[in-house]
Amino acid sequence: MKSRFNRKLAATTALSTALALGLSLGTTQAMATGNETAGQNVNARADVEATGSITSADDADAAMEAQGLIDESVSVVGQMKADEGFQEVLQRAKGIYIVPDYGKGAAIVGGEGGAGVVLVKQSAEWTDPAFYNFGGVSLGAQAGGEAGSMAFLLMTDDAVNAFKSGNKVTLDADAGFTLVNWSADAEASWGKADVVTWSDTEGLFGGASLGVTDINWDDDSNEVVYGAGTDMSAVLAGKVENDNAEKLKNALES
Structure with missing residues (x-):
């Protein structure tokens, strides 16, 4: 046991x-x-x-920011088209640079934050958006205010080609461009302008000598949307596509 x-x-x-x-x-x-x-x-x-x-998290953030710019640009187009007579100048435009929220409260002179999208008309149809930033706006006597949404209608081939030429693009008289402020009463001046400017901030461009400086290709946004190595001229020539931009293109066409 x-x-x-x-x-x-x-x-x-x-x-x-x-x-x-x-x-x-x-x-x-x-x-x-x-x-x-x-x-x-x-x-x-x-x-x-x-x-x-770029990490996956960075990629996701960049994609969200890029899509946010596209979606906000749809609203800006709606605001512009609500102005009487604006549909006509939009139809004449060869391209457009839409900046949904310039400055985000920063002073215009010396301010930063001009993130936006450029679309070009090819055979009566709008291309998908290319992403650009700009560093500053010079507004002459109107300097010192704050801005919200802006748009720059590119009325000539020269104005469109400026965006295809590379970084550090400038749209002002010194660069050989004529800019006029949008006004329903200024139709006679549209035919003479390279760029017609619009803003939702009352009086922002009124009577001012306007210039836009340091316009740059946004590498991160364009890469995350269209793939690494995408050339700006390919986007502006309509050779690449973004299915998530249809609402914006339809808004410009209708």
Whole structure:
């Protein structure tokens, strides 16, 4: 009886020892695996920092911002078309640069934040939007105010081609462009203008000597929407597509 008890106790002790050893080994292995994974994550982050690669989170943010600009531009087009007679000048335009929210409260002179989209008319149809930013607006006597939505109707081939020429584009008299402020009473001046300017801020462009400086191709937005290496001329020539821009194109066409 005692012998059977001792054998049972020994077996139980051996089993317990084996279980404890197994758990210990499992824990050690799990810790090693966790440390290895953590090390891989650190290395991956280091690779991103070293190469300057855009992370998936950055990609998603850039895509949301780009789509937000497109959606907001639809509303801006609706505002413009509510102005009596504006439909006519829009139909004559060869392109348009829409900036839904310039400055975001910053002073116009020296202000930043002119993120927007450019669309060009090709064979009576609008291309998909290309993304551009600009650094500042000079408004002469009207400087110092604040702006909301802006749009620049490109009335000539020269004005359109300026956007295809590269970065640091300037639209002002010094660059050889004539800019006029939109007004239902100024139809006679449209035929002489390279650019017709519009804003939802009353009096913003009224009587001012206007210039737009440092217009730049937005690499991040264009890349996330159209793919790496997309050329600005390809977008403005209608050679690439963005299915999420149909509402904006329809708003301009209707």
